Amino acid sequence: MDIVKNTVTTISLLSLILFSPLTLAEDDQQVGSGPNPFSDCGIGAALFPTTHWAAVTSNVIWDVGTTAVTSATASPETCNGKRAKVAHFINDMYDNVIEETAHGQGEHLVSMLEIYGCNTASHDEVVSAIRPQVAHMITSDGYAQRSRLDKAENYYQILTNRVDSDFAQACTS
Numbered sequence: 001m002d003i004v005k006n007t008v009t010t011i012s013l014l015s016l017i018l019f020s021p022l023t024l025a026e027d028d029q030q031v032g033s034g035p036n037p038f039s040d041c042g043i044g045a046a047l048f049p050t051t052h053w054a055a056v057t058s059n060v061i062w063d064v065g066t067t068a069v070t071s072a073t074a075s076p077e078t079c080n081g082k083r084a085k086v087a088h089f090i091n092d093m094y095d096n097v098i099e100e101t102a103h104g105q106g107e108h109l110v111s112m113l114e115i116y117g118c119n120t121a122s123h124d125e126v127v128s129a130i131r132p133q134v135a136h137m138i139t140s141d142g143y144a145q146r147s148r149l150d151k152a153e154n155y156y157q158i159l160t161n162r163v164d165s166d167f168a169q170a171c172t173s
Contacts (some may be wrong), residue, residue, distance in 0.1 A: 041069075043153055059084030083160065086116045090159070091152040098155065101127065101134050113171070116163065122170035126159075129166060133158045 039045060044058035090097055093108050100106025104127055113123050137143065137154055146154075163171045 012065070043156070044088065046084040047153065048148065070165060082115060082117055086159070087152075087156045089115055090156050091149065094148055094152045094155070098134070098138065098151075101131060101155075102138075104128065104131065112159075116171050118157075118163070118167065118171035122167055126163065126167055126171070130158050130162050133162070141169050 017146075039055045042055075042059045043062055044055035047058060048054035067139065076128040089112055093112075096106070096108040097112060100109045105124075109127055110123060113126060118126055134155065137151075143151070
């Protein structure tokens, strides 16, 4: 009986957290006008920008939504912005992006970096900077068994981490 009660309590709390309209307000915005961290932020929103239930599910499965909430709190402007469009593009064009990354150039890479806001002069440097990490990713144990979504998410993380650390001035996300 205690297990059932604990399970119902846990499900109720998760439902309340997940489906409540969580919003954050800035000084110049009306309360409730900020992004919903579970559907508008995080990797879930990046991968499923038009399917809110999938975005919520992805965010919760990935890390119980903490990354999405952190994004909404620390940088609400990134929610459903350029980064989300880049993640969506990577997911949609993953086969082309990964092949062109291996070659070091290609029209999909150009498009991806333009969506990201990288100036044209930085494209070759950005691609050169991520290639070793991407090569390591695709040669790692278990890569072939991973889902396309997982592979795209990993590529996205490599790209954003590298751009944030080395190309912040050249890429305005």
